[in-house]
Amino acid sequence: MRKILLFAAIGTIFSCSVQKDKAVSEANVETYGNxxxxxxxxxxxYTFASDEFQGRDTGEPGQKKAAEYLKKEYxxxxxxxxxxxxxxxxxxxxSYFNDRYNDSENVVAFIEGSEFPEEIVVISAHYDHIGVDDEGNIYNGADDDGSGTVAMLEIAEAFQEAAKDGYRPRRSILFLHVTGEEKGLLGSKYYTExxxxxxxxxxTDLNTDMIGRIDPAHEGKDDYxxxxxxxxxxxxxHNLSEEVNNKYVNLDLDYTYNDDNDPNRFYYRSDHYNFAKHNIPVIFYFNGTHADYHKATDTPDKIEYELMTKRTKLxxxxxxxxxxxxxxxxxxxAN
Structure with a gap:
């Protein structure tokens, strides 16, 4: 009898908790996208890619200050x-870095799903960059990957606003800001291990690494x-991604670097790949390289903010x- 009463009580609690959430199909998703x-x-x-964060080099004080910024925002x-x-x-x-770098941190935040909470949608970006050179030049990494990092904050805010209105996602969302990408995808490797x-x-892992600029191949054709x-x-x-773009954003989806024979091998060069190795479907969102890539001139004044906003919404x-x-x-x- 006690067991029956216990399960009945649990069922009542679960029922009440479910009733707090509305049918997410009724939500106007564009309200939250906007x-x-x-x-x-x-x-x-402009804050995250400022000199205050000293180029966010893995294990260094600037990276740790950046981690604190993310934590405070969540x-x-x-x-x-x-x-x-x-x-x-x-x-x-x-020790994981073979003592080449100081201890470091992945930053994680989480919105639990209402119906399939055990199923996890990962949204990722690396928040580290390459620090300060021997001459004192600070590598702010506004595009690489300040752009992906702050896009994640806005995406999290949109999901959280929906959840507060009763439209909690059916699956859980893990916001994963990884460190050590510039050292060899080490933060995402650590997470998957x-x-x-x-x-x-x-x-899935939806990974964002550089979405704030226009590369030379798209000059004059910037909606991509x-x-x-x-x-x-x-x-x-793939089909879902295409349908979503056609329905909401209408960017030019360029698959040039998706080619198996792409000599740049970008598929293997950002954090999504550590998930793909485990047969987890991924999308890597990328604007291509540009003249300021991995230079001290990758600064927030050069970001195309209207375009970055469209990409973030996608x-x-x-x-x-x-x-x-x-x-x-x-x-x-399969791989």
Missing amino acids: SITVTELKDHL KKMDVPSPLGGDDYYQIIPS NPIFPLENTV IYLIGSDKLSTDL IFYTAWEVANRDERLVVDK
Whole structure:
């Protein structure tokens, strides 16, 4: 009898908690997409890519200050950590880096899903850059990857506003800011070797690395984004991505670097690849390289903020659809 009463009580509690959430299909997703604004992206990036953060080199004081900035922003938005309490850091010990770099941190935040909470949609970007050179020049990394980092903050805010209105995503969202990308994708490698949530429960990784500029190939044709990896593992993900773009944003989706024979091999050069290695479907959002790539001249005044806003909205809408569709993405290809 006690067991019956206990299960009945749990069922009642669960029922009450579900009733707090509205049917997400009734939400006007563009209301939340439009919360992603030029002004907020610009404000974030002028701070995050300022000299105050000293180029955000892995394990150095500037990187740690950047981690604190991200933590404070998530707390301000009331987006909790999956680690519990005030702990937003997945610590990576110096020994993992073979003592070449100091301890560092991935920064994590989490919105739990309403119906399939065990299924995880990862949105990622690296927040480290390459620091300060021997002559004291600060490499601010506004595009690489300040742009992806602050885009994630805006995407998190959009999801959180929807959740506060009762439209919690059906699947959980993990916001994963990784360190050590510039050292060899080390922060994302550490996460996939020490996942907070089982990799078999990870539905996709939508990775954003440089979305604030226009590359030479698109001068005069600026409404574009390179997509890499969308069709490598999941036809579902590729088709969903195309449909979302056609419905909401209408950017030119350029697949030049998605070619298996691409000599740049960008598919293997950002953090999504550590997920793809585990047969987790990925999309890498990328604007291509430019004259300021990995130079001290990669500064926030050179960012195309209107275009960056469109690209950020595309990522948000794609994540929204992945998180809220009836079925989990099907992996129908393999590495």
